[in-house]
Amino acid sequence: MTRKIILSVLGVLLVVASIFFAKTLIANKNTPKPFREKVVKTVSIDTVTNGTVPIIIPASGRLVAKSRIELYSEVQGVFKKGNKLFKPGQEFNQGEVLISIDASxxxxxxxxxxxxxxxxxxxxxxxxxxxxxxxxxxxxxxxxxxxxxxxxxxxxxxxxxxxxxxxxxxxxxxxxxxxxxxxxxxxKFVIYAPFSGILTEALVTEGSLVRAGQKLGEFINTSAYEMEVAISESYSSLLKVGEKVELNNLDKTVTYTGTVSRINGRVDPTTQTITTFIEVKDDSLKEGIYLEANLNAKQEENAIEISRSLLLEDNKIFVVRDSILDIIDVKPVYFSETNVVLKGVPNGTIIISKPVVGAYAGMLVKTLNDDKK
Structure with missing residues (x-):
């Protein structure tokens, strides 16, 4: 009897719970969905004005003395002591005795x-x-x-x-x-300085026995240096001997002015580059210093320069038309490390000046003028 009572109570509770659950489902079904506000991104823009864009080719290289000689002995004898020490860093004027070998x-x-x-x-x-x-x-x-x-x-x-x-x-x-x-x-028992310069290497000392054919040291002219750089063959015809070149040290703290002194007539078959020599003169320079050169290769007419991050695949860029993003085709003519020079963008076109995450054609945007020309 007790068992029947318990089962009856459980049955009643189950029916009540079912009714309550059904009412809850009906109530939730009639609740309106929350409204999601559409987000409109703000983009920086720039109005295109085509003009003349100088194409600067960056290059780097190590300075080497333009005039240098390796000193060798053609005779044998004892190295005599001179008026100046035969040591690295010793300066000699043109015509002074570099090396004197006993010839008695x-x-x-x-x-x-x-x-x-x-x-x-x-x-x-x-x-x-x-x-x-x-x-x-x-x-x-x-x-x-x-x-x-x-x-x-x-x-x-x-x-x-x-x-x-x-x-x-x-x-x-x-x-x-x-x-x-x-x-x-x-x-040949006396070697004179052919020019004013400095001794950079000394392999013998006073009193040493010098043998014929022995290397004695190296002597360089410190008044002029050359830097060898490799330029792409496609720009070789744009470089001219005598053209001025801006040079910087690696820290970008000092600027020098160099001149294109020689251009090799042979293209490296492996790298398809041409060796170009830049001459630079400055009392503060030393042989072996690395410098960066900016070669003015060409003036590109009717072009603009933008960040490479703005160029899309298949040579396209984003433009803004009536607050909506669109895509147009462009013609890249030169890529630098950070920028790209473009042609084919009409004057007055509004382009974005900073990359937009998740941008796509047809995207609604608000514009913020960067005032960049």
């Missing part, structure tokens, strides 16, 4: 050869007086001007074939050229 032993041999030439000519003077009196005085004057401590003077000009045969037959001409050869080699 070799100099004695040159003096001996000069003396032998003098004696040979002296020995033929009696024969010249008798057989060639018309040229005797010429050769006597030569002997009078012969100084063993100085470079051997040039032999007198031969007046006739007989004189030539006579002088040559005595071995004077061959002796003369032997002496000149020795004198030429003697001059």
């Amino acid at each position: 032993e070799y100099y004695a041999g040159v003096q001996s050869a000069r003396s032998n030439l003098y004696n040979t000519i002296s020995a033929i003077m009696p024969d010249l007086r008798l057989d060639f009196p018309e040229v005797y005085q010429k050769w006597q004057n030569y002997l009078n001007g012969f100084d063993l401590s100085k470079s051997t003077p040039k032999l007198p000009e031969m007046s006739s074939d007989k004189e030539n045969y006579f002088i040559t037959g005595r071995g004077i001409v061959s002796s003369y050229y032997d002496v000149k050869n020795l004198e030429q080699r003697l001059s």
